[in-house]
Amino acid sequence: MAFTRKTRGIYSEILSGLLExxxxxxxxxxxxxxxxxxxxxxxxxxxxxxxxxxxxxxxxGMSSHPxxxxxxxxxxxxxxxxxxxxxxxxGTQDIHRTLEQMVTNFLGTEDTILFPSCMDANAxxxxxxxxxxxxMISDRLVHAxxxxxxxxxxxxxxxxxxxxxxxxxxxxxLHNDKRLKMVIxxxxxxMDGDTAKLDKMVELCEKYDALLFVDxxxxxxxxxxxxxxxxxxxxxxxKIDIITTTFxxxxxxASGGCVSGRKELxxxxxxxxxxxxxSNTIAPPVVAGVIKVLEIxxxxxxxxxxxxxxTEFWRKGLIDAGLIIKAGDTPIVPVMLFNAKLAQDVSxxxxxxxxxxxxxxxxxxxxxxxxxxTQISAGHELHHLEKALNAFKKVGKKYNILGKSKQxxxxxxxx
Amino acid sequence: MQExxxxxxxxxxxxxxxxxxxxxxxxxxxxxxxxxxxSLKRFLENKYQISIPDDKATPEAFDSVNKICMLVKExxx
Numbered sequence: 001m002a003f004t005r006k007t008r009g010i011y012s013e014i015l016s017g018l019l020e021x022x023x024x025x026x027x028x029x030x031x032x033x034x035x036x037x038x039x040x041x042x043x044x045x046x047x048x049x050x051x052x053x054x055x056x057x058x059x060x061g062m063s064s065h066p067x068x069x070x071x072x073x074x075x076x077x078x079x080x081x082x083x084x085x086x087x088x089x090x091g092t093q094d095i096h097r098t099l100e101q102m103v104t105n106f107l108g109t110e111d112t113i114l115f116p117s118c119m120d121a122n123a124x125x126x127x128x129x130x131x132x133x134x135x136m137i138s139d140r141l142v143h144a145x146x147x148x149x150x151x152x153x154x155x156x157x158x159x160x161x162x163x164x165x166x167x168x169x170x171x172x173x174l175h176n177d178k179r180l181k182m183v184i185x186x187x188x189x190x191m192d193g194d195t196a197k198l199d200k201m202v203e204l205c206e207k208y209d210a211l212l213f214v215d216x217x218x219x220x221x222x223x224x225x226x227x228x229x230x231x232x233x234x235x236x237x238x239k240i241d242i243i244t245t246t247f248x249x250x251x252x253x254a255s256g257g258c259v260s261g262r263k264e265l266x267x268x269x270x271x272x273x274x275x276x277x278x279s280n281t282i283a284p285p286v287v288a289g290v291i292k293v294l295e296i297x298x299x300x301x302x303x304x305x306x307x308x309x310x311t312e313f314w315r316k317g318l319i320d321a322g323l324i325i326k327a328g329d330t331p332i333v334p335v336m337l338f339n340a341k342l343a344q345d346v347s348x349x350x351x352x353x354x355x356x357x358x359x360x361x362x363x364x365x366x367x368x369x370x371x372x373x374t375q376i377s378a379g380h381e382l383h384h385l386e387k388a389l390n391a392f393k394k395v396g397k398k399y400n401i402l403g404k405s406k407q408x409x410x411x412x413x414x415x
Numbered sequence: 416m417q418e419x420x421x422x423x424x425x426x427x428x429x430x431x432x433x434x435x436x437x438x439x440x441x442x443x444x445x446x447x448x449x450x451x452x453x454s455l456k457r458f459l460e461n462k463y464q465i466s467i468p469d470d471k472a473t474p475e476a477f478d479s480v481n482k483i484c485m486l487v488k489e490x491x492x
Contacts, residue, residue: 150450156453158450158454159448
């Protein structure tokens with residue numbers, strides 16, 4: 001017992017600092033299943049409130065899909081609750097390999113390895129396939145989990161300006177003497193909802209003999225005509241060397257992730273990736289659930305088609321209402337407010353109107369780029385989106401931001 | 416040399432209208448993150464045909480255009 005008053009004081013001071021600077025994260029307790037309509041306890045102890053959720057990664061509405069829940073129940077009954085082992089000792093079941101093969105087929109790659117999460121996949125993959133003789137060249141806006149993975153890898157690391165292909169080419173030229181070069185990007189960027197230029201990136205990687213890595217966590221299941229991801233959208237299926245993705249978003253929403261791509265790179269992960277080697281893999285009921293998700297999505301594009309229509313409706317509705325959104329066509333639709341306090345106030349007022357959406361501000365997004373990030377789902381019906389739009393209009397009117405330019409909003413509320 | 420390095424730093428790292436002088440703190444000022452020092456080091460090595468040891472390419476040594484010039488001159492000798 002060495003948690004002295006002095007030690008406690010150190011941590012109390014740090015936590016107070018987070019509270020004072022508005023960076024303290026508070027959880028909201030959801031008492032229902034994850035869906036478009038949820039019941040929320042917030043703040044802790046408050047009466048439950050029925051709200052429409054427009055900030056989940058539940059893009060395809062699979063989190064509580066009855067067939068998926070049923071399949072997870074069946075998986076629990078047939079394969080048990082857990083494995084009590086890492087994969088290579090006695091933690092691999094037939095369904096783990098079945099899921100790996102299904103993901104390989106779904107993404108159009110050569111092989112796949114499961115990880116406990118995509119965070120773990122990204123943390124382990126670079127170290128497993130690259131050495132100090134190599135270089136990683138990443139987009140400056142890649143996800144935090146990729147940055148952590150890069151930090152764990154001994155290869156040299158450089159960056160290119162967000163989606164700037166000229167800059168990427170300069171970097172490929174600069175590092176052309178390296179044994180291996182790997183270009184690293186998100187497929188869809190989680191904060192802005194924009195898409196990586198994978199067609200151009202494939203061209204550049206072929207020109208300079210570089211590997212291409214794409215984290216498609218915010219794409220898998222719904223981007224592209226049949227929902228395979230950004231590589232399908234850009235017509236480069238089979239040309240991405242490593243795809244990492246999650247089963248915690250469009251592909252079911254529970255947990256788990258994977259590395260999918262060239263069979264040699266996947267095998268390197270199986271031999272060397274530390275989160276694979278030293279952690280239990282995905283629990284059997286979740287594996288059974290993801291298998292069902294992939295069966296549903298492979299049989300029909302109805303869900304991703306509905307998501308596409310919902311997204312079009314939502315983006316047009318916000319623009320018509322006079323709000324500023326980040327351009328794009330993905331279901332991640334950031335409503336730009338620029339000022340951190342304004343973003344928090346709008347989020348609070350939306351909640352009062354029965355709409356659950358969260359404000360994001362520095363340091364999660366750049367200073368002066370505060371926003372409400374909305375995320376559309378195939379689980380939303382038209383009435384959900386209409387109610388949410390009406391709430392945005394009402395709150396927007398209150399703060400006098402409808403029809404206002406970025407400059408005008410900044411003049412009223414500051415950066 | 417100062418102008419060449421300053422021009423590179425602005426082109427490479429500055430994406431808004433932030434002013435960069437020869438004494439502007441680059442690393443501690445948040446203009447250049449520690450990851451991006453790699454490209455700066457490689458640029459200097461290629462441009463001036465020098466080799467800067469990794470243990471000399473510290474955030475402190477790269478923290479301003481003037482400090483970078485001093486470092487480069489040390490290896491030009």
